[in-house]
Amino acid sequence: MTCFGLCLGGKASPPHNRVVEIDEEISTIENARVYSYRELRAATEDFCPVNKIGKGGFGSVYKGRLRDGKMAAIKVLSVESKQGVKEFLTEIKVISNIEHENLVKLYGCCAEGDHRILVYNYLENNSLSQTLLGGAHSSxxxxxxxxxxxCIGVARGLAFLHExxxxxxxxRxxxxxxxxxxxDxxxxxxxFGLAKLIPADLTHVSTRVAGTLGYLAPEYAMRGQLTRKADVYSFGILLLEIVSGRCNTNKRLPIExxxxxxxxxxLFKKGELIQLVDALLGDDFDVDDACKFLKVSLxxxxxxxxxxxxxxxxxxxxTGExxxxxxxxxxxxxxxxxxSLRNQKNTSSGSLSTGSGKQVDSSSSANTTATHGTMTFTTIDDRKS
Incomplete structure (x- = not known):
């Protein structure tokens, strides 16, 4: 059966001077391999729907095999996305010059005509939101x-970025x-489309809010004050989710x-943190370790x-050091x-906005859609654990 390609015809192309500007910026970035659109179209079998592995706020992600035999995750930015162009360039600048075991690896990009595509190493087991928090959706x-x-791997990846x-x-x-x-x-x-590079001589930068409500640090969400500690807060929320096996917000549960x-x-104040550990683990976990991880999240x-x-x-x-x-x-x-702050903002101005005019995502609760991701996916239902 023949797969039909991603239809890009009939859509408005970005202004010519903007295309030239993007091409010039990419040409100045070291370690950024440039792929042809033809090569990536062949790698994904003409962007066949069966090869689609994700969809985010700025485009779709496809699995593909490159000419050298490597499997790749190929993210195609939507041509209508104005914010996507900025984040496309940011992502290339940030990730092309760094490498770490706990960071995705950028193979290269395509900036041919109005096509904006990022090429990453293919990761077989999707995201934590699709697997661990997906419950019955994952084997x-x-x-x-x-x-x-x-948990330790993500912490090490962030420590590398921060220090x-x-x-x-x-x-962010x-x-x-x-x-x-x-x-494995x-x-x-x-x-890394929302990432900020901050010189060592600055303690913080002030910026409009970008990110996902539910993971946002208070000082960043309320005042736009961005430091590395904003990521630390987000990691703390993620740590809670991994240990408990549930999303940070679940409106289906009792209010408390x-x-x-x-x-x-x-639970911490009552000395009962152990109740938060995912029931699916049964007795197969170290009680002291689990409580330690939960305390670190706090x-x-x-x-x-x-x-x-x-x-x-x-x-x-x-790690116990x-x-x-x-x-x-x-x-x-x-x-x-x-x-409460978001609701007040929504009432007065329509939405919490980001520096590039995007709305802040709602938290990882049921019936919401996650955006901004290199490989973000429609958020799955919450588990009621």
Missing amino acids: LQFSWITRTKI EAQPYIVH DIKASNILLDK LTPKISD EQYLLERAWR LCTQVMPKSRPSMSTVVKLL MQVDDEEISEPGMLSDLV
């Missing part, structure tokens, strides 16, 4: 050992749909259980940015406060 088994490997990359990189959209898994379930941080972070704080989500640990410290806490001090844990920044 993968996430043992406690596997979950600890994923080894020069200039250092704030990701750490969430389950942006953590991809290879055949090694985690890879993806989607809808927000995962708030429930974690209540440290990462403290209201005051200075109270949150650095990502290198988080790695040491998770450092001990968690319960006395350092105070009340975290609550999602319900940010939801």
Whole structure:
């Protein structure tokens, strides 16, 4: 059966001077291989629907085989997406010059005519939102050992971005749909379209809010103050999701259980954090380890940015090189406060907006759609655990 290609005919092309500007910017980026559109069309069998593995706010992602035999994840940006062009260039600039075991690898890009395509290494096991948080939608088994490997791997990837990359990189959209898994379930941080490169001599930058409500740090969501600690907060939420096996927001649950972070704080105060551990693990987990991971998540989500640990410290806490001090844990920044803020903003101005005019995504709750991803997917239903 012949597969028909992605129909791009009849759509408005970007202005000629904008195309030239994009081509010139790409030509100045080192380590960015340029693929022809013809080559990528052949790799995906003319962008055959059966090869589509994801869809995000700025286009679709296809599995394909390149000329050298490598499997690749090929993201085709929608031609109508104005924001996508900026994020296309940002992603190439950020990820083409860095490499780490826990970051996706950029093979190259295509900027031919009005086509904007990113080519990444193909990761067999999709994203955490599709697998771990997808429940019955995935056949993968996430043992406690596997979950600890994923948590520590993501922490190491962020520590690299925050402390080894020069200039250092704030990701701005750490969430389950942006953590991809290879055949060995090694985690890879993806989607650098919203990333900010911040010189070492700056303590923070002020910017409009971009990212996903539910993972946003309070100071960033409310004041647009961006530091590495915003990523630390997002990681804390992700850590809670991995240990508990549920999304950070689930409106189907009783009101007192809808927000995962708030429930974690209540259980911590009662000395009952163990209740948050995913019931699917049964007795197959280390109780002390699980409680330690949950306490680290509370440290990462403290209201005051200075109270949150650095990502290198988080790695040491998770691996046992450092001990968690319960006395350092105070009340975290609550999602319900940010939801109230969003509702106020929606009432007064229509939506919380980002620096490039995009709306902030809603949290990973049921019936929402995740966007901004290099390989983000329509959010799956919440598990009621």
